[in-house]
Amino acid sequence: MMKNLHFKDSFKNFLFDLEDFITIYENHLHVFNYLKLNKLSETEIVLKFNKMSVIINGISLKIKQMTKQELLINGKILKVEFIYE
């Protein structure tokens, strides 16, 4: 029962922010816990995560804010593709 609740994993994630996620807003995309920025251009951004890569296609894409963990992408977002390894 306890194993099904993933209590240990949830607590670890709460403490160390291990989970990665992407949030899409109108003309904005927020990325958390990415590993590497593989490609950056006006129409395509490729990001590497722990278990997958994400390809973001759009128009006039720009990085508004950037830290080691987070990215705030600005521009008209047309497609987000997830490629699992």
Next chain:
Amino acid sequence: MNREKIIWVKIESGGYYNVLMKLNNIGITFFDNKKSKDWVLIKTTYSDYKRIKKYLISYKVSVYSNAGLQKIKELLNKYIVFSLSIIIGMVLLFLINNMIFKVEVKSPNKSIQELLINELNNYGLGKMKFKKNHKKVEVIVNKILDSNKDTLEWLEVKYDGLIMIVNVTEKTKTEKENEYKKCNIVASKDAKIISLNLYRGVALKEINDYVLKDEVLLSGDIIHNEDVKNTVCASGEVYGEVWYTVKVEIPFKESYIKYTGKNRYNLNVEIDDKKHEIFRSRINNKKLYETNLYKLNDFEINLVKEKEYIIKTKNLTENEAFNKGMSIALEKINLTLDVNEEILYKKVLKKDVNDSTIYLEIFIVTKENIGVLQVIKEEIENV
């Protein structure tokens, strides 16, 4: 809390995406960015700027400007004199608007002036003190009036710029005398009595009696069986017919003022009641209309409108001169009359006309209050 300095860093390069990739590779954090053809601006920390400078050696990297609180500090330092002037100006403006620099008590009586200045000072209203709002002033005025019932009848405090003006009406002597002294009502002039209202005392005259000036009309002595039983302050109203003969001389040539429509503006400075014109006036005959622009104690700056006029003459007909003479005579008498007093009768006694002038002698009968209070002298000495 150690807040790191935030700055805008200018990286001279046209390749916006290349620069961002490189910044990501070296782990730079930035909070905003702007791009142009030849440069990229990055809003980042000072330590990250040092890292950019260290690792991106192929680009020209420089500090563009401070950001956030640092920018406000920088602006304040840059415009320190201007900022200080604004702050001092605001403080001065606040003081000028809210402080009293002079107190003017509108009373010729020095003891009343001192009394009011001291009383107002006790309530925090005085020279070099802050003004109080209307409600507080009203409360203070009422308190002062309550504590000085015997001397003060009415009190008003208002502000005129930096000056606090205190308007005051003292309790009149007559009121005090009525309360405390013994007195008669006597005739102020020769007259024939036409109405008599007695409130207190004994009437010594009747309606249609002719009286001379200073004759007692209402006596304060209460007499019973030819003995003075008591003395009071007589009061009442005695109206009488009073006769006047007014002589008027009116020339047929009359001069009057005509405005030419030419106006000029000037400034004058008033220091200690002496006025000094700032610009030389080019108008000879002029009427002045002043508007106050600035006032500080005895120093004033006024805007003056100068209206030019010329003096013209016109000839009056005999009839016009006669009417003018009559109205002048009546106006002269009317000015001496009070509210319930009036002109009863008028008649031209004499009219002489020569080439240039008309002479009139007019007989006027008025209805006037002839009774005046006279305090009984023995009583004054006793008091």
